[in-house]
Amino acid sequence: MKNLILSLLILLFAFGCQKSNEHTHDVPEQEIEVLYDYDVEDKIASMGIQLVEPAAPVANYVNAVRTGNLIFMAGKGPSLPEGGYVTGKVGEDLTIEEGYEAAKLVAAAQLSALKAEIGDLNKVVRIVKVLGMVNCTSDFGNQPEVINGFSDTMVEVFGERGKHARAAVGMGSLPRSIAVEIEMIVEVQD
Structure with a gap:
């Protein structure tokens, strides 16, 4: 009797699993929500920002790490189109306006690295968090005005999806004396 009950349970379980699998094939694929009423990459081009293949990291790290729908972007510096970086301390070697422009260059670098990671910037659901670091003198207090170059570009x-939580902090130095370094966290569609 126990063997008969066990056999029936096994048959019911197998039948239920088969039915469950068949049912999932009948469900149409969920459509991807269109997030923008414009093409993000066309918008970037119209702003004069050229997306380039990001450089390979120079140490033991990667440009981006994805977990679920979040992309954690490594810090980037202000790469100049002709090569090299914007260097120096804001408040000593650079003005606030020059720091702002350097932060805009970082935005271009981060957009390029993000595109390399996800393939299509129209998949960006939200810029979630930004950490902006400014190489500045110890008495400099206008880090937010510098990092606004990055934030204004994202917006x-x-x-509205470009508005983010943010920290803008001063640093005594940054790698290779770059003027700013910025990292970000981005939510994307699957």
Whole structure:
């Protein structure tokens, strides 16, 4: 009797699993939500930002790490189109306006690295968090005005989805004396 009950349970379980699998094939694929009423990459091009293949990291790290729908972007510096970086301390070697422009260059570098990671910037659901570090003198207190170059660019590109939580902090030095380094966290569609 126990063997009969066990056999029936096994048959019911197998039948239920088969039915369950058949059912999932009948469900149409969920459509991907269109997030923008414009093409993000066309918008970037119209702003004069050229997306380039990001350089390979120079140490033991990667440009981006994805976990679920979040992309954690490594810190980037202000790469100049002709090569090299914007260097120096804001408040000593550079003005606030020059720091702002350097932060805009970092935005271009981060957008390039993000595109390399996800393939299509129209998949960006939200710029979630930004950490902006400014190489500055110890008495400099306008780090937010410098990092605004990055934040303003993200909002111009992604609209409301570009608004993010943020920290803008001063540093006594940054690698290779770059003027700013910025990292970000981005939510994307699957």
